[in-house]
Amino acid sequence: xxxxxxxSSDETKEIAKKIASNLKKGDVIVLSGELGAGxxxxxxxxxxxxxxxxxISSPTFTIVNEYSTDDINIYHFDVYRLEDIDEFYAIGGEExxxxxxxxxxxxxxxxxxxPKNYKKVIFDRDLKNENRRKIKLENICYK
Ligand SMILES: Nc1ncnc2c1ncn2[C@@H]1O[C@H](COP(=O)(O)OP(=O)(O)OP(=O)(O)O)[C@@H](O)[C@H]1O
Ligand SMILES: [Mg+2]
Numbered sequence: 598x599x600x601x602x603x604x605s606s607d608e609t610k611e612i613a614k615k616i617a618s619n620l621k622k623g624d625v626i627v628l629s630g631e632l633g634a635g636x637x638x639x640x641x642x643x644x645x646x647x648x649x650x651x652x653i654s655s656p657t658f659t660i661v662n663e664y665s666t667d668d669i670n671i672y673h674f675d676v677y678r679l680e681d682i683d684e685f686y687a688i689g690g691e692e693x694x695x696x697x698x699x700x701x702x703x704x705x706x707x708x709x710x711x712p713k714n715y716k717k718v719i720f721d722r723d724l725k726n727e728n729r730r731k732i733k734l735e736n737i738c739y740k
Contacts, residue, residue, distance in 0.1 A: 600732070625716065626701065
């Protein structure tokens, strides 16, 4: 596990871009952290890395948003509103895992059905500084 500090949403996006440079089809990344922690900002950074600038739409009212380039599909999930894993199965969620890169906000609720090598990014806010985040990386190579 590695721990980073971000002092702005742009820094969080830069961290995301660097991580994105090592991502490949079949990778699943869980983003974990409270409301407003930076999970969607991070996702924006990943999409920017793949040239999908400004295409992000918030998945608040859909469970998954799909993006693609000539080379890769990216699936951005927000499973906050799902009651349980059965609801994820009901939308065919697990069928996305091997079709591209899956980024799953609040994905810890799905842990038992995720590919066993899934990656995790945990965001922690700082009570004293509203722009500061502790970002923990699990199973992610970051140099
Ligand atoms: N260091 C930082 N990293 C990321 N976002 C930051 C940072 N500092 C301030 N922010 C702000 O915090 C907010 C993060 O919002 P974001 O939508 O990414 O959160 P989220 O974790 O996706 O929340 P939700 O669970 O509601 O989907 C943004 O308004 C962003 O500008
Ligand atoms: Mg979000």
